[in-house]
Amino acid sequence: MPPLSRRVEATHPPIIALMRQLVADAGPGTVSLGQGAVHWAPPARALAAAASAAADPATSAYGDDMGTAELRAALRASLAAEHGLPVVGREEGRPWAYDVAVTAGANQAVASLALALTDPAGAPSPAPPSPGVAVVFAPYYFNAVMALQLAGSALEVAPPAPDGSWAPDVAWLRGRVAAGLAGRAAPVAMVYVVSPGNPTGVTLGRGALDALVAATAACPSTWLVLDSTYSAFSAAPPALPSAPHVIHVGSFSKAFGAAGWRVGWIAFPEDGSGSLGRALLKINDTWPIHAAHASQALAVACLGPGAGRAWACQQVAGLAPSRAAARAALEPLVAAGGAVSGGDAIYWWVTLPPACAGDDASVVRWLVGKHGVAVVPGSACGSPGHLRVAFGKPAPGAAFDEAARRLRAGCEELVGVGGMDGVRAWVAEQQQERGAGGKGGRW
8 A cells, every 4th residue: 555644644643533432442331521522512593593504505505615704794793792802894993803714613723724824844945944833832732733733834842831820831932932033943833722721621811811922922923823612611701812913713612512513713813915814715615615504504593692602601500510520530639649720611630640640541541441431641632641531521410420430439449559550450451352352442
């Protein structure tokens, strides 16, 4: 068979797909607290709007690559009213304002920006050093890193702040931008940050966001991409920073329970030149052409009367019992010297105790195979020795309580007699069984 591209070979494997297979191999009844998803469906009126759109002949035809006029207008209105962003058509006398491109989910938005804002590593340039690098902060959102890898971008993983807050290390970023400006290192082309965080569950305050904006503004060739996919999980709509080098990304997958409908967006600065808009148009026309018309009709209704942020916040508030149950299940790890951070959006970020920190992948395999509950290993997020625990599904109640019970039982055994020695022995036994033809996980 001929070889595959080096970009694909160098891209990390999709951890959620691998976790899904691990859960399936473990057998019926295994519960996942791994995937970042919620248990609710979109608002009833949004589902009705999608069904109505499906009956419209226009839904079966091609449409505007950048999204329907209705959805783009609704997104501009939402960004202005809820987040204080200056948007095209509502701001007069400004040198620039935000316009919107609709994407097939936020993952496509990030992948599109990787192509639009970064060059492949090793690409020729009229003036060295080149190409500019893309910066993500550990622990990172794995799909964002995969998007940059598939684009062939030069990628640097930056450290979190040294204060243990799991916020980005802004001091490091200032130094890195300065090094690029001075020619001591490749320039920074793009910085990607998620708030509220995935995988950390940590929300950055306006001061932290403004510091990121200022650090990246120091270089005229640096873009800052702020992923606000989980903004509706905050008690109040955050006032998002605006600057001509700042791009915002979001999705309907989380707060509106519309993951399967695949609708996201990019809010990008438009200064009249149309350069970034044209770049995104090229990418959309090449990849999805546009998000499905029925999905966009659903998204319009999600933002409309009887739904909107108030509806999403009501669903989010219902997660309080699951949030508390997941946190309580992790207490044995804290008592043994570990730590639990975050808790915003739908994630707890777990630092394993010192005795267990060296092998988070084995801990995850063992939790799935022996205790019937799945979480994501921190090594998939660039931070070995950690776990990401999602509490968006199953729904609060008996199913989630059972998942939390299993998780606590696993945590208690992990820090008890045998500990990691028992975990490694169990994993080795399973691997031996698989080698002898037994059924087991593939990751």
